[in-house]
Amino acid sequence: MLPLSGERSDAKGIVCDKSSSGDVLRGTSTLKRGFAHMLKNGVVMDVTNVEQAQIAEEAGAVSVMVLDKLPSDVRKAGGVARTASIRIIEEIMSSVTIPVMAKCRIGHVYEARVLEETNVDMIDESEVLTPADETHHIWKWDFTTPFVNGARSLAEALRRIEEGAAMIRTKGEPGTGNVAEAVTHIKKVNDELRAIKAIYDSGDNQDLVRMAREFKVSYDIVEETAKLGRLPVVNFAAGGIATPADAAYLMSLGCDGIFVGSGIFNATDAKERARSIVLATTFWNEPEKVKEAQKMIDERQSMLGLDVKTLELRMQERGSSA
């Protein structure tokens, strides 16, 4: 049984087809959130071509995320970052058996429509690309395809879930090879979850109303989340993960799984690194296995990385206030 907090049962993305064996429903919250549950304890890897996607699949990735450029290259290139070429997404979809995700710009309803028609398995409404709407995210209930969104606080996560996100990931600071921001965001979400759980356990409904106003979400979703003591959808870590130890650390903080962006294919030992990050994610609570995984990579081949304090572009701030 899945938590369905915040669900809109009248969503336009829910489709009812007739079949000889009876009614068939598609796009329900159980199917969208359920899909994300199947990815748990796994690694989703950013890829830009078929070769990288196949390396990811062989390494044991649970899914691949198709981009035009890896986040660190988006940073270098500047300009407007848009959704990836459909032709490349389709090539990747026909060469791996694992699910294929792709990113669209925040608020860009029609990049999302195009990705849905391409039949990708999940759409990431992502701050790595240049936002198309500064005040609105996509109303994701209108889609049959599930969405994942970034968040760096509980308020942001719940706002995205109320808009229809079926999965949340921390934002971190993409393309830096620096895990610090992802660590901060997951700890913040965990602290805030503990705080509302304590309010719920104390029976102080007035204080929960205050939290709902502060978060700019409905009372119901705050109450249900407080009761659960965790997000009502799967929550992955993302942003700056570059080594097996990074992945294991974030799993130990209570993440359900890992997204790796530039960390693998910007390293010069991509194959070993992909495999080692998968191993560390699976066996994160067995330090000797994480050590074996860490031994598979060479720090001299890690991406150089960036100090978050010196960045001119902070991708994590995109879409945060909406």
Added chain:
Amino acid sequence: MSINVGILAIQGDVQENIDATKRAVTELGLDGNVIPVKTPEEISSLDGLIIPGGESTTIGHLSLVNSSLKKIKEKIEKGMPVLGICAGMIMLSKTAADRIIGKTDQPLLEFLDIKLERNSFGRQRDSFQADISMDSIDIPVFNGVFIRAPSVSDVGSGVQILSKFNDKIVAVKQGNIIGTAFHPELTQDTSLHKYFVNLISTSKN
């Protein structure tokens, strides 16, 4: 008598299966431990195992790493009941091929004498919920949650077909081995988990 039920905790929706199995054990009034298992040692103490939904390529490759795949094989050969859900059914099958990509070299346990088609109903947008029935095990109506689900295109003579949907085989049983293309752990209905827990309890006696 207490039974030990394990949920293979390599990757996938482990917690949902723990919750559903615990509820099933309670509703049946049985005495049972339900635990996530990962290592060969943990697996060796089990009376029954559920291989949950997830990515079958990931679960296969990673359960090879720490020899848990080998241990599972030994236990099933000795008659331990096992329920494979979606990715779990793929793992239990003798042959599996993707609908689009064809055959891959993913590790399989090769017990269920079935021909299995991965991603048989299409991609995530085609994932669906629909009522099915498993009359032969007294579950007349069950809400099937199919997520990028496989189906069975052919079965050997020792395999019982438990359910079909639109002419595709979606649940099978061969001795103490059950495979389903859909996810009973994502619904409130515990009837299939109860059937499996009963099977474990009977086979231990």
